[in-house]
Amino acid sequence: MIKAVLFDLDATLLPMDQQAFTNTYFQRLAQKMAPHGYETDTFIQSVWRGTGAMVKNDGSRTNEEAFWECFLDIYGEKGKRDIPIFEEFYRVEFQALKEVCGVNETARRLVDWLKERGIQTALATNPLFPRYATESRIRWAGFQPEEFLFYTTYENCHFCKPNPEYYREVLDRLDCTAGECLMVGNDVAEDMVAGQIGMQVFLLTDCLINTKAQDCSVYPGGDFQALWEYIRSHYEEH
Numbered sequence: 164m165i166k167a168v169l170f171d172l173d174a175t176l177l178p179m180d181q182q183a184f185t186n187t188y189f190q191r192l193a194q195k196m197a198p199h200g201y202e203t204d205t206f207i208q209s210v211w212r213g214t215g216a217m218v219k220n221d222g223s224r225t226n227e228e229a230f231w232e233c234f235l236d237i238y239g240e241k242g243k244r245d246i247p248i249f250e251e252f253y254r255v256e257f258q259a260l261k262e263v264c265g266v267n268e269t270a271r272r273l274v275d276w277l278k279e280r281g282i283q284t285a286l287a288t289n290p291l292f293p294r295y296a297t298e299s300r301i302r303w304a305g306f307q308p309e310e311f312l313f314y315t316t317y318e319n320c321h322f323c324k325p326n327p328e329y330y331r332e333v334l335d336r337l338d339c340t341a342g343e344c345l346m347v348g349n350d351v352a353e354d355m356v357a358g359q360i361g362m363q364v365f366l367l368t369d370c371l372i373n374t375k376a377q378d379c380s381v382y383p384g385g386d387f388q389a390l391w392e393y394i395r396s397h398y399e400e401h
Contacts, residue, residue, distance in 0.1 A: 164343060164397070164398065165282060165343065165344075165345050165363065165394060165397050165398055166282060166283060166339040166343040166344070167282065167283040167284070167285065167312075167337050167339050167343060167344045167345070168277055168282060168283070168284050168285075168344075168345045168347060168394065169284075169285050169286070169287040169333065169344060169345065169346045169347065169357075169362075170274075170284065170285070170286055170287065170347050170348070171286075171287060171288055171289075171346075171347065171348035171349060171350065171353075171354050171367075172286050172288035172297070172300055172301065172304065172314075173288060173289075173300065174349045174350075174369075174370035174372065175347060175348050175349050175354075175367050175369075175370070176267070176270050176274075176286070176301075176304045176306070177264050177265075177300055177301075177303055177304040178264065178265035178266070178267050178369065178370060179263060179264045179265065179370065180263065180370070181370065181372060183263050184260060184263050184264065187260055187263050188257075188260060189207050189210070191252075191256050191257070191259065191260070192210070192252060192256075192257075193206055193207055194256075195248065195251075195252045195256050196245075196248065196249075196252075199245055199248055200241070209234055209237045209238070210234070212233055212234075212237070213229075213230040213231070213233040213234045214230070214291055215233075216229045216230060216232065216233035217229045217230050217290075217291055217317065217323050218291075218323045218326075220321060220322055220323060220326075222321040222322055222328060222332075223321070224321065225317065225318060225319070225320065225321055226290050226291065226317035226318075226320050226321065226322075226323060227293070227317045227318045230317060231246075250293075250295070253293055253295045253296045253299070254295060257296055257299065258299060261299075261303045264300075264303050264304075266303075266304065266305050267304075267305075267369070267387060268305075269386075269387040269388060269391070270304070270305075270387055271305050271306070273387060273390065273391050273394075274306065274310070276391070277394070278310075280398065282394075282398070283312050283337065283339075284310070284311050284312060285311050285312045285313050285314065285333070285336070285337065286301065286311050286313070286314035286315065287315055287329075287330070287333050287346060287348075287357075288300075288314065288315055289315075289323055289324045289353060290315040290316050290317045290319070290320035290323060290329075291317055291323065292316060292317060293316060293317060293318065294316040294318055294319075297314055297315075297316045298314075301314065312336070312337070313336050315329075315333065320332060324350075324353035324354070324356070325352050325353045325356045326356075327356055327357075327359045327360050330346070330356070330357045330359075330360050330362060331360055334360070334362075340361070341360050341361035341362045342361050342362070342363070344357075344362045344363065345362065345363040345364070345365060345394065345397075346358075346362045346363070346364045346365070347364075347365045347367055347390060348364075348366070348367060349366070349367045349368070349369065349370050349371055349372055350372040350373075351366065351371075351372065351373040351374075351375070351377045351379060351382075352372075352373075352374060352375055352377070353372075354366070355377075355382055358382075363397075364382055364383070365382070365383050365384060365390055365393055366379055366382040366383070366384035367384070367385075367386070367387070367390060368384050368385055368386060369386050369387065
């Protein structure tokens with residue numbers, strides 16, 4: 164029986180063209196930092212390096228610590244002094260990225276339906292962003308952060324997708340077993356790996372990402388309406 168549903172956020176609860184979002188994000192972040200002495204190409208490469216450090220995190224530190232350790236190794240004290248500028252970016256300029264995102268009303272109704280039946284909901288979004296940026300994206304999708312049992316950010320996680328340890332860390336926050344959890348996401352490589360630790364999975368195809376051209380037929384999948392029917396069948400079977 165499904166007791167908890169974990170949703171990815173970007174291109175799952177929050178419809179988007181992920182490449183367009185990423186390009187716009189880096190463009191606006193680089194524009195923000197350029198007047199403060201950060202050459203655009205070098206800066207973007209540095210942020211990507213910090214992202215890579217988070218993806219490779221071995222659990223010995225938070226993703227936040229992994230990112231800043233890498234970034235400050237490049238920029239030193241200057242980078243440390245400028246952290247407030249990054250924080251301002253997420254409060255101000257980052258908000259314009261809502262323009263490249265959409266809203267899925269079926270997703271809104273599904274989450275309400277789950278909560279009415281006592282099924283827990285959580286957001287298992289790849290924890291590469293600060294809390295403020297994650298909470299903003301939750302609101303863009305038409306939700307409030309407090310509607311979910313928890314949501315992953317770079318401050319509260321020690322692993323990233325597609326590392327199965329990320330899902331084990333998420334599972335530690337839930338009062339249920341892996342087999343009682345359903346992971347819903349649009350990225351075959353990053354989200355379906357939850358099945359390796361025993362979680363049920365559903366591949367959302369609205370904004371499908373399959374960079375490794377894997378066989379998607381091995382996973383239950385479809386749009387949000389198909390997901391709703393899948394959950395209803397598994398919930399009402401017991």
